[in-house]
Amino acid sequence: MKSREAIPGTMPRGGKQAADELARRVSPETVIRCDEPLAKHTTLRVGGPADLYVEPASDSDLKEVVACCREHAWPMFILGRGSNLLVKDGGFRGAVICLSHAHFSRVTVEGDRLNCGAGARVKMVSATARRHSLAGLEFLDGIPGSVGGALRMNAGSMGGSMFDLVESVRLMGLDGQVYERMGRDLEPQYRGCPLLKTQIALSAVLRGHPGSSEAIGQRMNEYNQKRWQSQPAAPSAGCIFKNPTSLSAGQLIDELGLKGMRVGGAVVAAEHANFIVNGGGATAGDMLELIEVIRRRVRAERAIDLEMEVEVVGE
Numbered sequence: 001m002k003s004r005e006a007i008p009g010t011m012p013r014g015g016k017q018a019a020d021e022l023a024r025r026v027s028p029e030t031v032i033r034c035d036e037p038l039a040k041h042t043t044l045r046v047g048g049p050a051d052l053y054v055e056p057a058s059d060s061d062l063k064e065v066v067a068c069c070r071e072h073a074w075p076m077f078i079l080g081r082g083s084n085l086l087v088k089d090g091g092f093r094g095a096v097i098c099l100s101h102a103h104f105s106r107v108t109v110e111g112d113r114l115n116c117g118a119g120a121r122v123k124m125v126s127a128t129a130r131r132h133s134l135a136g137l138e139f140l141d142g143i144p145g146s147v148g149g150a151l152r153m154n155a156g157s158m159g160g161s162m163f164d165l166v167e168s169v170r171l172m173g174l175d176g177q178v179y180e181r182m183g184r185d186l187e188p189q190y191r192g193c194p195l196l197k198t199q200i201a202l203s204a205v206l207r208g209h210p211g212s213s214e215a216i217g218q219r220m221n222e223y224n225q226k227r228w229q230s231q232p233a234a235p236s237a238g239c240i241f242k243n244p245t246s247l248s249a250g251q252l253i254d255e256l257g258l259k260g261m262r263v264g265g266a267v268v269a270a271e272h273a274n275f276i277v278n279g280g281g282a283t284a285g286d287m288l289e290l291i292e293v294i295r296r297r298v299r300a301e302r303a304i305d306l307e308m309e310v311e312v313v314g315e
């Protein structure tokens with residue numbers, strides 16, 4: 001999951017000075033690291049370091065981190081589980097903020113509503129729904145990211161998308177104000193929620209409906225089986241491109257015979273042509289070059305401009 005607010009400014013290289021200042025302003029529970037390799041925070045396993053990496057331990061610490069970045073005009077980036085993200089090899093000059101602390105990762109249930117922290121794994125949400133016999137969330141089981149990332153991307157699978165389930169979202173603005181909005185007022189789109197580029201989702205209330213946990217489990221198994229058969233197990237960032245209107249980007253790339261095409265360690269997956277996998281030792285440069293090759297071929301042979309679904313950050 002991810003939302004991004006890139007404010008132009010420069011962070012002192014390596015982040016040490018920024019980390020020291022931040023440490024004075026937040027509670028000791030907040031994790032602060034300098035020069036943090038982002039490859040280990042993304043499912044693609046590529047990308048350089050972030051000058052500053054922060055896991056705030058509370059709403060007030062998050063507010064302080066955001067305030068500090070704003071005061072210094074440091075670029076910031078909200079990182080989810082890194083499952084839809086391509087970080088460039090030079091890394092990120094600024095602060096990467098990850099809401100994976102337990103404070104932001106809770107899932108609680110009240111009747112047919114699930115209150116889900118932005119840092120909770122989407123998979124944990126579907127498992128909790130199943131345990132409480134709440135149906136309608138089965139499709140979430142195959143989405144690898146965090147709740148925050150799934151909101152930002154309006155992530156989807158098996159015909160369902162995140163915002164189909166969202167009743168309301170708690171947000172923090174860049175002024176540190178916390179407020180709540182109904183899901184529909186956030187104007188979600190296919191694979192995106194532009195408002196979450198400038199606002200940080202803290203949690204969301206999702207709604208299910210009563211069902212039998214056995215039937216829910218069965219549907220999850222069916223979906224998972226379908227996914228295992230049609231999608232690669234190797235490290236990837238899910239689908240690279242958005243589907244052009246009424247077309248499958250995967251089918252399109254497949255028809256051009258590009259499965260198996262490779263640049264360095266980046267390979268068009270044999271199982272699904274809209275996935276580029278890290279076949280071992282790939283760099284972000286390999287990924288980006290392969291993406292460009294595919295785009296050029298699709299433009300030349302089908303006159304279609306493929307739009308990226310995966311978010312590219314860094315330098």
Ligand code: EPU
Nearest residue numbers: 156157158159238239241242243248250251254271272273
């Ligand atoms: N197809 C091919 N060759 C391929 C890939 C697909 O011929 O290499 C054909 C399939 O056989 C099928 C059609 O294309 O007839 C559609 O394929 P699929 O069912 O896999 O759906 P998709 O449109 O390619 C979308 C989402 C996936 C989601 C699946 C399943 C997008 C960009 N992709 O893929 O989401 O998992 O449906 O619900 O919307 C993601 O967003 O990261 C993602 C993986």
